[in-house]
Amino acid sequence: MEYSKMTLKELREALDKDEVTSEELFQEANKLAHQYQEEYNPFVTIIDKYKMKKKKDTIITGIPYALKDNISTSNILTTASSNILKDYIPVFDATVYKKLKEAGGVLVGKTVLDELAMGGTGTTGHTGIVYNPWDKTREIGGSSAGSAAAVALGIVPFAIGSDTGDSIRKPAAFGGVVGFKPTYGLISRYGLFAFASSLDHVGCFARSVYDIAVVTNIIKGYDPHDMTSLKDDGKDLTETLDNSIKGRKIFYIKEICDRSQYDKEKDKTVLEVLDNFYELLDKMKENGFIVEEVSIDQDLLAAIYPTYMCISCAEATSNNANLTGIQFGPRGEGNTVLEIMFDARTKGFSELIKRRFVLGSYILQKENQEKLYLNACRIRRLIVDKMNELFKTYDGMILPCSGGAAPHFNEATDQLSERYLLMENHMAIGNFGGFPSITLPSGFIDHCPIGINLTGKVKEDDVVLNMAYQIEKITGLKGMKAGDERCMK
Amino acid sequence: MYEVVIGLEVHCELDTKSKNFSSARNEYTHIPNINVAPVDLGLPGILPVVNEEACRKALKTAMALHCTTPDEVIFDRKNYFYADLPKGYQITQMTKPMGRNGYLDIMVDGKTKRILIHQLHLEEDTASLDHYNTYSLIDYNRSGIPLMEIVTEPCISSAEEAVTFLEDLRDVFLFCGVSEAKSDKGQMRCDVNISLKKKGETKLGTKVEMKNINAFNSVKAAILYEIKRQSALLDEGKEVVQETRRIDEDGKTYSMREKVDAIDYKYYVEPNIPPVKLTDAYKEELEKSIPMLKLDRFEKYIKEYHLSEYDAQVLSKNRDIADYFEEVLSYGSDIELAVNFVTTSVLSSLNKLEIGLDEFFITPKMLSGIIDYVHKGKISLDHGKKIMYQAIEKKKDPVEIIEESSLSQIDDDQVLLDYIKAVFSENPEQLRQYLEEDNQYVVNFFMGKVMQKSNRQANPNRTLDLIKQQLEERKKEYEGK
Numbered sequence: 001m002e003y004s005k006m007t008l009k010e011l012r013e014a015l016d017k018d019e020v021t022s023e024e025l026f027q028e029a030n031k032l033a034h035q036y037q038e039e040y041n042p043f044v045t046i047i048d049k050y051k052m053k054k055k056k057d058t059i060i061t062g063i064p065y066a067l068k069d070n071i072s073t074s075n076i077l078t079t080a081s082s083n084i085l086k087d088y089i090p091v092f093d094a095t096v097y098k099k100l101k102e103a104g105g106v107l108v109g110k111t112v113l114d115e116l117a118m119g120g121t122g123t124t125g126h127t128g129i130v131y132n133p134w135d136k137t138r139e140i141g142g143s144s145a146g147s148a149a150a151v152a153l154g155i156v157p158f159a160i161g162s163d164t165g166d167s168i169r170k171p172a173a174f175g176g177v178v179g180f181k182p183t184y185g186l187i188s189r190y191g192l193f194a195f196a197s198s199l200d201h202v203g204c205f206a207r208s209v210y211d212i213a214v215v216t217n218i219i220k221g222y223d224p225h226d227m228t229s230l231k232d233d234g235k236d237l238t239e240t241l242d243n244s245i246k247g248r249k250i251f252y253i254k255e256i257c258d259r260s261q262y263d264k265e266k267d268k269t270v271l272e273v274l275d276n277f278y279e280l281l282d283k284m285k286e287n288g289f290i291v292e293e294v295s296i297d298q299d300l301l302a303a304i305y306p307t308y309m310c311i312s313c314a315e316a317t318s319n320n321a322n323l324t325g326i327q328f329g330p331r332g333e334g335n336t337v338l339e340i341m342f343d344a345r346t347k348g349f350s351e352l353i354k355r356r357f358v359l360g361s362y363i364l365q366k367e368n369q370e371k372l373y374l375n376a377c378r379i380r381r382l383i384v385d386k387m388n389e390l391f392k393t394y395d396g397m398i399l400p401c402s403g404g405a406a407p408h409f410n411e412a413t414d415q416l417s418e419r420y421l422l423m424e425n426h427m428a429i430g431n432f433g434g435f436p437s438i439t440l441p442s443g444f445i446d447h448c449p450i451g452i453n454l455t456g457k458v459k460e461d462d463v464v465l466n467m468a469y470q471i472e473k474i475t476g477l478k479g480m481k482a483g484d485e486r487c488m489k
Numbered sequence: 490m491y492e493v494v495i496g497l498e499v500h501c502e503l504d505t506k507s508k509n510f511s512s513a514r515n516e517y518t519h520i521p522n523i524n525v526a527p528v529d530l531g532l533p534g535i536l537p538v539v540n541e542e543a544c545r546k547a548l549k550t551a552m553a554l555h556c557t558t559p560d561e562v563i564f565d566r567k568n569y570f571y572a573d574l575p576k577g578y579q580i581t582q583m584t585k586p587m588g589r590n591g592y593l594d595i596m597v598d599g600k601t602k603r604i605l606i607h608q609l610h611l612e613e614d615t616a617s618l619d620h621y622n623t624y625s626l627i628d629y630n631r632s633g634i635p636l637m638e639i640v641t642e643p644c645i646s647s648a649e650e651a652v653t654f655l656e657d658l659r660d661v662f663l664f665c666g667v668s669e670a671k672s673d674k675g676q677m678r679c680d681v682n683i684s685l686k687k688k689g690e691t692k693l694g695t696k697v698e699m700k701n702i703n704a705f706n707s708v709k710a711a712i713l714y715e716i717k718r719q720s721a722l723l724d725e726g727k728e729v730v731q732e733t734r735r736i737d738e739d740g741k742t743y744s745m746r747e748k749v750d751a752i753d754y755k756y757y758v759e760p761n762i763p764p765v766k767l768t769d770a771y772k773e774e775l776e777k778s779i780p781m782l783k784l785d786r787f788e789k790y791i792k793e794y795h796l797s798e799y800d801a802q803v804l805s806k807n808r809d810i811a812d813y814f815e816e817v818l819s820y821g822s823d824i825e826l827a828v829n830f831v832t833t834s835v836l837s838s839l840n841k842l843e844i845g846l847d848e849f850f851i852t853p854k855m856l857s858g859i860i861d862y863v864h865k866g867k868i869s870l871d872h873g874k875k876i877m878y879q880a881i882e883k884k885k886d887p888v889e890i891i892e893e894s895s896l897s898q899i900d901d902d903q904v905l906l907d908y909i910k911a912v913f914s915e916n917p918e919q920l921r922q923y924l925e926e927d928n929q930y931v932v933n934f935f936m937g938k939v940m941q942k943s944n945r946q947a948n949p950n951r952t953l954d955l956i957k958q959q960l961e962e963r964k965k966e967y968e969g970k
Binding site: 071072078080085088090091092094165189190191192193194196197198200224225226227228315317320321322323324326327328337338341361365366369407415459 | 527530531532533534535536537538539566568571572575576578625627701753755760761762763808948
């Protein structure tokens with residue numbers, strides 16, 4: 001049996017039929033992790049000893065998985081892929097890790113991220129670049145780069161990530177896997193190294209929507225350690241997956257998807273993405289979805305990226321102010337406390353991170369706060385209000401995840417047109433409003449996967465997963481791993 | 490001469506079981522770093538969980554200080570780097586503090602002065618630092634302890650007012666049961682802002698700040714020293730420098746750092762704590778739990794109970810005593826006797842036994858029982874007090890003692906009349922003097938005889954009435970003959 005091709009559901013069946021043991025699955029995953037590590041670099045830490053300490057039997061009992069390295073695991077190195085935390089061993093477990101452990105999940109490794117989860121390329125971690133398993137000349141995207149790669153490589157059937165702008169959903173699209181960020185508060189953030197608390201979500205990667213529902217069932221729930229976590233809704237997300245979607249209404253945004261705004265030569269891949277997108281929409285309509293185009297104020301859409309940058313940098317500056325080398329981390333040098341902190345932070349962070357901190361600090365300064373930070377908060381509100389208004393009529397929003405397959409490492413990203421920027425950055429809407437949002441594969445460009453994103457109403461994670469499950473049936477792109485023959489079509 | 494303008498920033502650690510945003514214990518200890526949770530160390534991934542009790546106590550204090558309270562509780566982050574601040578920010582309140590625009594009336598030189606409160610907010614304490622020659626030690630026990638900050642308007646005009654305000658504010662904390670407010674444990678600390686201006690001048694002078702003064706005496710010393718220092722500078726035509734000064738044990742102040750630009754703390758709303766609405770019902774319930782404050786009680790005792798200023802002061806000074814006294818009155822006890830008992834016997838017993846009212850055997854109900862007997866004239870005041878001491882010693886209800894003991898009075902008219910008749914027949918001469926010469930003094934003579942005969946157990950008031958009544962009757966008989 002080639003377990004790396006199997007979904008969580010299939011592995012469960014194999015375990016239940018005693019075709020394989022949990023330990024064998026772990027050894028296989030561990031072998032693959034080491035095998036792929038040099039080539040693709042998905043892991044900061046690979047765990048070599050099988051350890052399973054379940055408190056109850058669940059669907060994931062005995063199944064290997066990976067955790068993003070910004071999730072606190074006691075006694076296991078957790079670096080957030082930053083030099084300032086390169087030797088940090090936590091003393092407490094994140095709630096998500098605790099739940100997975102108690103459910104019998106078997107941890108295979110801690111995965112590489114863009115330093116401190118800030119970035120979308122998978123290239124800025126302190127242990128190096130993560131490569132796209134479908135094409136080593138391309139990025140996998142970030143920040144949950146290693147988790148996406150580990151699932152795309154078939155090392156594990158599922159992995160945990162975090163998503164502040166699109167950090168799960170973007171790399172999922174580039175990796176040809178499913179990535180889900182549920183409603184804000186559905187999964188506790190306790191133990192997730194904070195980037196931007198009001199936007200941060202814990203979520204997961206898997207190779208099917210069903211597996212996503214299974215994992216989300218395990219890790220969701222109220223947590224007394226997280227005041228923003230939601231009361232338990234008692235929903236089993238797998239139960240409603242196969243509900244009929246007849247009459248479900250979905251919209252897409254004209255200002256992002258209208259082909260006439262793109263240039264046939266310069267925006268060739270964007271148009272290919274849109275071909276794939278409209279083809280899918282047609283099939284969805286045939287299957288009972290109602291799909292409509294809506295128009296949203298161009299200025300509001302153009303404000304998504306700057307709004308995201310303002311809020312996330314501001315919160316990040318403050319959230320990472322604990323990294324001073326005083327309580328933990330490499331101790332800096334200097335004659336005063338402030339000099340010591342200054343030195344530790346100067347050496348501990350990469351230039352990109354410092355740039356974000358300086359931006360965040362500038363945005364929060366008294367003289368700028370009203371104009372930059374508070375206005376960004378207001379625009380966030382306007383965008384969320386607009387979405388909620390649309391969600392009165394529609395069950396969800398569907399859009400392409402990006403204007404092409406994963407970018408090549410040498411692609412200059414600063415020459416993109418403004419319209420292209422919209423196509424690349426709209427998924428932050430899901431973080432602004434805490435909306436449940438899922439990415440799933442929809443096709444291929446140059447034999448590399450592209451994805452669509454489906455976003456729904458707050459607390460309607462079940463509806464979003466139900467629709468995604470039906471769309472997955474339509475695309476037929478379930479259970480993919482890198483190099484899947486379907487990419488050759 | 491100059492006018493002194495003082496504003497105070499008072500920090501008070503709240504008395505709660507756990508810290509403001511973590512489950513670590515809030516407890517004073519000499520052993521460093523034992524009351525510490527990951528949250529208090531600012532470890533990556535921690536999230537704050539608000540201590541509801543701390544919010545309740547801060548709100549209660551805000552209400553007791555007549556502040557307007559917010560419609561919802563939210564917190565803000567105050568961002569700055571220092572070794573005692575593990576998260577790199579302090580969770581505090583800026584947008585909607587627990588209280589705004591309140592006041593506390595204080596009494597200075599027999600006059601009431603209203604000290605205006607600018608705001609009261611809830612925040613977390615920092616870790617404590619011990620500095621040595623080449624290194625410093627950090628104790629995180631204090632990190633995250635709920636801390637209430639009260640900022641006055643610059644309306645205090647003397648060291649005496651400042652100290653009286655601090656003392657009365659501490660009483661408010663004690664009366665409301667929100668903090669032990671012990672300055673020697675650093676539970677109550679104070680920053681003093683002081684400036685001088687020429688009499689009549691409207692513009693404020695340059696402000697000097699003195700930080701973290703624990704003892705009230707030191708506050709007084711620092712203010713007096715600063716008044717002298719700044720006056721001397723102004724007299725010489727020199728300028729006062731805007732700066733932060735610290736106070737030494739000798740009561741002198743020394744420059745710590747000149748204030749160039751105020752630090753920008755980059756406040757913004759704490760995203761990990763969702764706003765909690767404060768309902769009217771919650772506020773009303775809390776309002777009801779606020780006891781009457783010292784000065785209010787003082788005034789009430791004088792106005793309603795007609796106590797002397799001295800007694801009113803003694804009784805209102807301490808909340809436990811005041812509550813005890815008021816509970817005694819609540820049973821309908823005679824006010825004058827209640828004052829007498831509480832200010833003398835009760836207080837001296839507490840002193841002698843070195844205990845607080847919580848350990849005191851005589852409950853207000855018991856005391857009211859004794860007072861009742863004295864008030865009805867059934868026992869004398871002296872005996873009442875003796876009974877109280879006996880009750881403490883025997884740990885027995887004083888009323889039972891009165892009823893059982895030989896000290897109890899003879900109230901039965903028939904028994905008293907037997908005594909009176911016997912005394913009359915034994916002393917015919919005195920009876921004659923009354924009947925024939927109308928000598929009123931013999932009343933006291935008979936009274937004395939009855940008391941003697943009854944072993945002083947005859948109810949004196951009733952006996953006197955009966956003697957008078959009997960003499961009247963005999964007189965009528967005599968005159969009718």
